[in-house]
Amino acid sequence: MIQSGQAIPSVKTQLINADGTMETTSDAVLGSGLVVFFSVPGAFTPTCHLNHLPSFVANAAKLRAAGVDRIVCAAVNDKHVVKTWAEASGALGEIDFLADGNAELADALGLAKDMSASGMGRRFTRSAALIRDGIMQQIFLEDAPGVTATGAPAILMALETAKA
Template identity: 85%
Template structure:
């Protein structure tokens, strides 16, 4: 399960995979294409809800920078993880992110696989998960994709995405 095999890249269309969407309005079944296919979307994926780096470093940066991202032209901010919809809803609520960030629950890792962003975390007892990543998507087409090559949040954090949005405007 290599994380770069068949990985989405600039110019790739977003695949349509059934998933669960968690928003301030509730939870609904939808497709990745319906959620990520319209307007300018910042999509970021984390290995797991409530996991230390994701909960303390990754998600809070997007919550804190949501207004700046919207001011930069972003229509929607979406966080995905290979967790069930109940865990994702609890995380969205506990983090105070609902209303600013929408969440995709990819319980079986099908979206992670379709995007070529799945990673085997079995060594940590977590099974298949998303590799820590982010993408800028305009009208369903990937404009740029970022993948962390080491533990922590640098290339996929909100500050890096804000910088990438500036580059995209050029």
């Protein structure tokens, strides 16, 4: 798993944002300024759709006021599903999305999880991270179902602690 102080790897991915969908690389998206990056097991899955993503949408202004330049959500889904999820959730424009259809970014970051037992294949582990200029600063993982350590309130607390 990627550690604090390590550079974000360069992996081809699809960026979905208010400007549309485009091919890019993970280091291009996550490599400038202070980025909050969070990963979810899947678009439209209950916890991701009802808890994790909404916490970042609701706190986007607070995160930006705390110095965050970009908020990025990654999911192991194709670009069409991720785009539809971004639109349906009202997050497009507040959050940028990375569609990691083949779990290549999840693998490169060491955040892939085998969820085959539940019929989901390889997915992202639920996580959140603070990345500054392409260097991992802090990473948070959930060790149980739900969203506690990786939700926007926890990231806001981490940002506040870092200022102290």
